[in-house]
Amino acid sequence: MQTTLFAEYDTGPVRFGGETFDSRSYFQRRNSNSIATTEVNAFELGQAYLGFDMADIAGKGTVSTLTAGRFTQNVGSRRLIARNQFRNTIDASTGVAYDWENGARTGCACSTPCRIAVCPTTALAF
Numbered sequence: 001m002q003t004t005l006f007a008e009y010d011t012g013p014v015r016f017g018g019e020t021f022d023s024r025s026y027f028q029r030r031n032s033n034s035i036a037t038t039e040v041n042a043f044e045l046g047q048a049y050l051g052f053d054m055a056d057i058a059g060k061g062t063v064s065t066l067t068a069g070r071f072t073q074n075v076g077s078r079r080l081i082a083r084n085q086f087r088n089t090i091d092a093s094t095g096v097a098y099d100w101e102n103g104a105r106t107g108c109a110c111s112t113p114c115r116i117a118v119c120p121t122t123a124l125a126f
Contacts, residue, residue, distance in 0.1 A: 001026060004046070015051035020044065021090055046090040047071050063101040070094045070114060075107070 001024060008017040025040045049069030057064050072092050075081040084091055095111025 006047075013053050015053065017047060017049050017051060018045070019047040021046045044090060045070070046092055058100055059102065061102065065099045067097045067099075068095075071097065071111075073097065073109065 003022045004019060006017075006019040008015055021044045022042065023040055024042060047070055049067050049071045052066040052068075054064040054066065056062060070092050072083040072090065073081050074083055082091075092114045093109070093111035094114055095109060097107065097109040097111065099105065099107040
């Protein structure tokens, strides 16, 4: 079972956001071979970021957004950079991302993938 909790506090130009994931396996035998860290992730902080909304900073009628921290992204057709939709573990990045919109959307990012900390399989089942 996967449970997610997302919260974002918007103060106007600054946003504080976070998201947690809890993907546990219930009614499994301890030390079972059917439990692995690719399907089960007991608790993970998926996102924790600061977002800065800057209207008209790069020209009249443009929208700019700067995001810093740990975040997930969907870029373009989601072939190269995408947020997982069906896995129980999340692929997040830590760094800075800048998005600019003026009819078309352009963005750049300087980030590194977050490592998934593997916990012992005894902590995965109840």
